[in-house]
Amino acid sequence: MTAVNSRPAVLTAPAGLRPRVDDALPHRLRRSAEQTGHGHMMRTEDFPPWFADRARAHRFRVDRIPFADLDGWSFAPGTGDLVHRTGRFFSVEGLSVTLGEGLIRNWEQPIIRQPEVGILGILVKEFDGVLHFLLQAKMEPGNPNRLQLSPTVQATRSNYTGVHRGAGVRYLEHFAGAGRGRVLTDVLQSEHGSWFYRKSNRNMLVEAVGEVVPHEDFCWLTLGQIGELLRLDNVVNMDARTVIACLPMAVPESGALHTDAELRSWFTVERSRWNAVAERRPLAGIAGWERGAWSIHRPDGRYFRVVAVAVEASSREVPSWSQPLIEPTGKGVTAFLVRNIGGVPHLLVQAKPEAGFLDTVELAPTVQCDPANWLHLPAQHRPPFLDLVLAAPPERIRYAATHSEEGGRFLNAENRYLLVDVTADEVGAQPPPGFQWATAGQLGDLAGHGHYLNVQARTLLSCVNAGAVRLS
Amino acid sequence: MTAVNSRPAVLTAPAGLRPRVDDALPHRLRRSAEQTGHGHMMRTEDFPPWFADRARAHRFRVDRIPFADLDGWSFAPGTGDLVHRTGRFFSVEGLSVTLGEGLIRNWEQPIIRQPEVGILGILVKEFDGVLHFLLQAKMEPGNPNRLQLSPTVQATRSNYTGVHRGAGVRYLEHFAGAGRGRVLTDVLQSEHGSWFYRKSNRNMLVEAVGEVVPHEDFCWLTLGQIGELLRLDNVVNMDARTVIACLPMAVPESGALHTDAELRSWFTVERSRWNAVAERRPLAGIAGWERGAWSIHRPDGRYFRVVAVAVEASSREVPSWSQPLIEPTGKGVTAFLVRNIGGVPHLLVQAKPEAGFLDTVELAPTVQCDPANWLHLPAQHRPPFLDLVLAAPPERIRYAATHSEEGGRFLNAENRYLLVDVTADEVGAQPPPGFQWATAGQLGDLAGHGHYLNVQARTLLSCVNAGAVRLS
Numbered sequence: 040m041t042a043v044n045s046r047p048a049v050l051t052a053p054a055g056l057r058p059r060v061d062d063a064l065p066h067r068l069r070r071s072a073e074q075t076g077h078g079h080m081m082r083t084e085d086f087p088p089w090f091a092d093r094a095r096a097h098r099f100r101v102d103r104i105p106f107a108d109l110d111g112w113s114f115a116p117g118t119g120d121l122v123h124r125t126g127r128f129f130s131v132e133g134l135s136v137t138l139g140e141g142l143i144r145n146w147e148q149p150i151i152r153q154p155e156v157g158i159l160g161i162l163v164k165e166f167d168g169v170l171h172f173l174l175q176a177k178m179e180p181g182n183p184n185r186l187q188l189s190p191t192v193q194a195t196r197s198n199y200t201g202v203h204r205g206a207g208v209r210y211l212e213h214f215a216g217a218g219r220g221r222v223l224t225d226v227l228q229s230e231h232g233s234w235f236y237r238k239s240n241r242n243m244l245v246e247a248v249g250e251v252v253p254h255e256d257f258c259w260l261t262l263g264q265i266g267e268l269l270r271l272d273n274v275v276n277m278d279a280r281t282v283i284a285c286l287p288m289a290v291p292e293s294g295a296l297h298t299d300a301e302l303r304s305w306f307t308v309e310r311s312r313w314n315a316v317a318e319r320r321p322l323a324g325i326a327g328w329e330r331g332a333w334s335i336h337r338p339d340g341r342y343f344r345v346v347a348v349a350v351e352a353s354s355r356e357v358p359s360w361s362q363p364l365i366e367p368t369g370k371g372v373t374a375f376l377v378r379n380i381g382g383v384p385h386l387l388v389q390a391k392p393e394a395g396f397l398d399t400v401e402l403a404p405t406v407q408c409d410p411a412n413w414l415h416l417p418a419q420h421r422p423p424f425l426d427l428v429l430a431a432p433p434e435r436i437r438y439a440a441t442h443s444e445e446g447g448r449f450l451n452a453e454n455r456y457l458l459v460d461v462t463a464d465e466v467g468a469q470p471p472p473g474f475q476w477a478t479a480g481q482l483g484d485l486a487g488h489g490h491y492l493n494v495q496a497r498t499l500l501s502c503v504n505a506g507a508v509r510l511s
Numbered sequence: 512m513t514a515v516n517s518r519p520a521v522l523t524a525p526a527g528l529r530p531r532v533d534d535a536l537p538h539r540l541r542r543s544a545e546q547t548g549h550g551h552m553m554r555t556e557d558f559p560p561w562f563a564d565r566a567r568a569h570r571f572r573v574d575r576i577p578f579a580d581l582d583g584w585s586f587a588p589g590t591g592d593l594v595h596r597t598g599r600f601f602s603v604e605g606l607s608v609t610l611g612e613g614l615i616r617n618w619e620q621p622i623i624r625q626p627e628v629g630i631l632g633i634l635v636k637e638f639d640g641v642l643h644f645l646l647q648a649k650m651e652p653g654n655p656n657r658l659q660l661s662p663t664v665q666a667t668r669s670n671y672t673g674v675h676r677g678a679g680v681r682y683l684e685h686f687a688g689a690g691r692g693r694v695l696t697d698v699l700q701s702e703h704g705s706w707f708y709r710k711s712n713r714n715m716l717v718e719a720v721g722e723v724v725p726h727e728d729f730c731w732l733t734l735g736q737i738g739e740l741l742r743l744d745n746v747v748n749m750d751a752r753t754v755i756a757c758l759p760m761a762v763p764e765s766g767a768l769h770t771d772a773e774l775r776s777w778f779t780v781e782r783s784r785w786n787a788v789a790e791r792r793p794l795a796g797i798a799g800w801e802r803g804a805w806s807i808h809r810p811d812g813r814y815f816r817v818v819a820v821a822v823e824a825s826s827r828e829v830p831s832w833s834q835p836l837i838e839p840t841g842k843g844v845t846a847f848l849v850r851n852i853g854g855v856p857h858l859l860v861q862a863k864p865e866a867g868f869l870d871t872v873e874l875a876p877t878v879q880c881d882p883a884n885w886l887h888l889p890a891q892h893r894p895p896f897l898d899l900v901l902a903a904p905p906e907r908i909r910y911a912a913t914h915s916e917e918g919g920r921f922l923n924a925e926n927r928y929l930l931v932d933v934t935a936d937e938v939g940a941q942p943p944p945g946f947q948w949a950t951a952g953q954l955g956d957l958a959g960h961g962h963y964l965n966v967q968a969r970t971l972l973s974c975v976n977a978g979a980v981r982l983s
Contacts, residue, residue, distance in 0.1 A: 056852065057770055058766050154788070223772055
C-alpha cells in the first residue's frame with residue numbers, strides 16, 4: 040500500500056504503523072468551525088444568492104395524490120403493507136409496541152421498513168489551510184422549501200446498486216471502493232425511531248485525496264459557514280446535520296458533573312430497564328389507524344399520516360416518480376436544557392424509548408415531542424420540561440431555528456430546535472429519572488459510536504460542533 | 512465514603528466537577544495484573560486446595576432427564592416453545608435465519624430467548640495498595656466440572672426481583688441501588704449469538720466503598736492471580752472472563768497497522784453488508800430438527816441439542832430444580848492468530864454474523880467453530896485459517912486452555928481457546944474479506960462499548976488483560 044503520502048501521521052510511528060488516533064484532526068475541525076465569514080469558494084453573505092440560483096436552475100414539483108395513483112407502489116394482498124413492485128426501496132408496515140413502564144404502554148402504528156444501510160457522506164478538503172466541506176443543493180420532495188443543503192453523498196444502497204436505473208451518484212467514488220479518500224469518521228447511526236423500523240445509515244466524513252472535480256450544484260463551505268447557515272430555518276438538511284454531529288471535535292472542558300464511566304453506567308441502566316417489545320404486524324388492521332384514499336391516519340388526528348406524492352424533478356437521478364411519505368400532524372419542539380455547572384456547560388439528556396430503535400432507548404434532547412399530541416392530557420402527564428421550554432423568555436434561548444427531517448421519507452416534518460438556559464433552582468444536579476446531565480464533549484465522544492444519540496440530539500449537537508451556538 | 516481518598520483525581524477539577532476519565536485506573540489495573548504470585552487472601556499456589564475445599568462443601572448433582580420430567584417447564588400448545596409456567600426465566604423458541612452471502616444462507620434452529628438484562632459484576636477493593644477482585648466459587652449445572660470461579664454477582668433480573676423465591680443475591684447491594692459502590696465499568700455486552708436471541712448482560716466492575724463482609728465461598732484475587740488461573744482448564748467461568756475483558760487496561764502500544772477510524776470504518780462496512788434477517792418461529796416444526804423424549808436435535812448430529820437436566824444443590828438460592836440446557840455436539844476451537852507488525856502485536860479479528868446478534872456481526876476470534884461440523888465439506892469451504900490453527904506446532908502456540916461457556920444455559924460447552932503466532936508470509940497486511948488486524952489496545956477500547964466484541968473474543972481478551980498470555 041502506498042499510503043504514506045495521503046497519511047502524513049505515518050512518519051511519527053514505527054515502520055509500518057501509524058498513530059491510532061489522528062490528534063491533529065480535532066484542531067483542524069475547530070479551526071474550520073472558527074472561520075465563519077468566508078470560505079475558499081464564497082463569502083457567507085454570498086450564499087443566499089448562490090442558493091437561490093440553484094433553486095431557479097431546477098424544476099421541481101410535488102403533488103399529493105391518492106394511493107391509487109402511485110406508480111409502482113401498492114398495498115400487498117393479505118398484509119396490506121405498502122410496498123414497491125421491485126420489493127426494494129422501502130415499505131410501510133405495521134408495528135405493535137409494548138413498554139414495561141410509562142404513561143402509554145401499548146400501541147400500534149405504521150412504520151417505514153428499509154433494512155438496507157445507506158451512506159450519508161461529506162467530503163472535506165483543505166483550501167488555504169482550512170478544511171472545507173462539500174455540500175450539495177439538493178431537492179427532496181418532503182422538504183417544506185424543497186431545496187436544502189445535503190451531504191456530498193446521500194445514497195441508499197438502491198441508489199448505488201442501480202435499482203433506480205438512474206444516473207450514478209456523484210462523488211460516490213470518494214466514499215466506497217479501492218480509490219476512496221481518507222476516512223475520518225464512519226459510524227452507523229439510527230434514524231427516527233418513531234417512524235423508521237431499525238433504520239441506520241453510515242455517517243461518513245472523508246478527506247479527498249487529489250483533485251475534486253467541481254459541479255455547479257455543490258459548494259465548499261467551512262464548518263463555521265455551515266454553522267452560520269444552521270442559524271437559518273430549513274437550509275441545512277438532516278443528513279448533513281447528523282454527519283456533522285459525528286465529527287471528533289476538540290472540546291476544551293475542565294471536567295464534568297459525572298465521569299464518563301458514570302454516564303455510561305446510567306445509560307446502561309436506562310437501556311436495561313425498559314423491557315420494550317416491538318413486533319412487526321401487517322399494516323392492514325393495526326389498531327387505532329384507518330386507511331382512506333389519500334392517507335392512513337388516526338381518527339383523533341394525532342401523531343402522523345401516511346400519504347402519497349407525485350414528483351417531477353429535473354435534477355434527480357430519475358426525472359419523475361411517486362412515493363409514500365410520512366407526514367406529521369404538527370410541528371415538533373426539540374430542545375436541550377443547558378446549565379453551567381462548575382464553569383462547564385451541561386446538556387440535560389433524556390433516555391428515550393422509540394418504537395423503531397434497535398435497542399430500547401437512545402439519548403434524546405430534554406424535550407422532544409409535538410405539543411399538540413399532549414394537549415388532551417392533564418398537566419402532570421405532559422412531557423417533563425415541555426412547559427418550561429414553551430414559556431422560556433427570549434434571553435434564556437441560546438439557540439432557536441426550525442429544521443426539517445429527512446425530505447426523502449417525511450413530508451413537512453418540521454421541528455423547532457432550541458437550546459434553553461436553566462438555573463440550578465429549576466433543574467438540580469439530580470434530575471428526574473430518565474434524565475441526566477452531560478457535557479458537549481461527552482456527547483461528542485458517544486456520537487463516535489452508533490446508537491447512543493438519537494437523530495434529534497445529533498441535530499442539536501451539530502449546531503454546537505459547527506458553532507451555530509456557543510455554549511460558554 | 513471518604514471520596515477524596517478513593518478519587519484522588521477530584522482535586523484537579525473545578526468545584527462540583529470531576530475529570531471525565533479516571534486516568535489512574537488503567538495503571539491500578541495493570542499493577543494488579545502484574546502481581547501474580549500472591550494476594551491479600553492467599554498465595555496463588557494455595558488456591559487449588561481452597562477451591563477443592565469449596566467443592567467438597569457443597570452437594571451438587573446433575574442428572575439428564577426426559578422433557579416430560581421437567582418441573583415447571585413444558586412445550587407450549589400451538590408453538591411447541593419450551594417455556595416455564597411463570598413465563599419468566601427463559602424459553603427455547605425457533606429462529607429462521609437468512610444471510611445475504613456466505614456458504615450457508617438459510618437455516619432454522621432452536622434458540623434461547625431471555626429478554627431481561629442480567630448483571631455480571633465483579634467487586635474490587637484495594638488491599639496493600641493493589642486492587643483485588645472478589646470472585647465466587649460457584650456451581651452451575653452445565654459446567655463440565657460443576658464448580659468454577661464466577662463474578663461476585665451473577666444475577667438475572669429474575670434473581671433479584673425474586674421470581675426464584677430463593678435467597679437474596681449476596682453482594683448485590685454493591686451493584687444496584689443508592690448505596691452501591693464506585694462504578695468503574697458498566698457496559699451491555701452480547702452473549703452467544705448462536706444460542707441466544709439478542710441476549711445481553713451488564714458487565715460491571717465496581718469498587719467497594721467501605722468494608723466488605725467476607726463469605727466462605729468468595730475469595731479476593733489480584734488480576735494477575737486470575738491470569739494464572741486462566742491458564743488452567745475450566746476454572747474461571749465465562750461470566751468472570753467477559754467482565755475482565757471490559758476493563759480499561761493501560762496498553763502501551765506505539766501505533767497500529769490501521770488507525771482507530773479505519774478499523775471502525777471497516778467494521779461499519781462489515782456490519783452494513785450482510786443483510787442478515789432473523790425471524791422468530793414456533794419451535795414446533797422448524798426445518799432440520801426433530802424432537803425426541805430426551806432432546807431436540809438434528810438427524811445429522813451437528814451443532815447442538817436441547818436437553819433437560821434435574822439439579823440438586825446445597826449452595827444455590829433454590830436447593831433443587833430442573834431446566835433445559837443447550838448442549839453442543841462437540842468441542843469448539845476458538846483462536847486468534849497473532850502477528851508482530853512494526854513491533855506491536857496484532858490480532859486477526861473476524862466480523863462474524865451469528866443468528867441471535869442484535870446487529871448482524873460482531874468481532875470474533877480468527878477461528879471460531881466446532882471442526883466436526885465442517886468435516887463433510889470440501890477443504891475450500893471450511894472456515895479460513897482453521898487448518899492453520901489445528902496444525903500449529905507447539906512453539907507457535909502462545910496460549911492454549913479449555914474454557915466452558917455459561918453453565919447456567921449450556922451443558923459441557925467447551926472450547927479450546929488459543930493464541931497462535933503466524934508470519935507475514937502466512938497472513939499479510941491485507942487479510943481476506945471479513946478479517947482485519949487490530950491491536951489489543953484497539954480491541955480493549957471497543958470492549959468499553961457494547962456489541963463490538965463477541966463473547967468468545969472477550970474470553971481471549973480477558974486472558975490478555977489478566978496477563979495469562981503476554982503478547983510481546
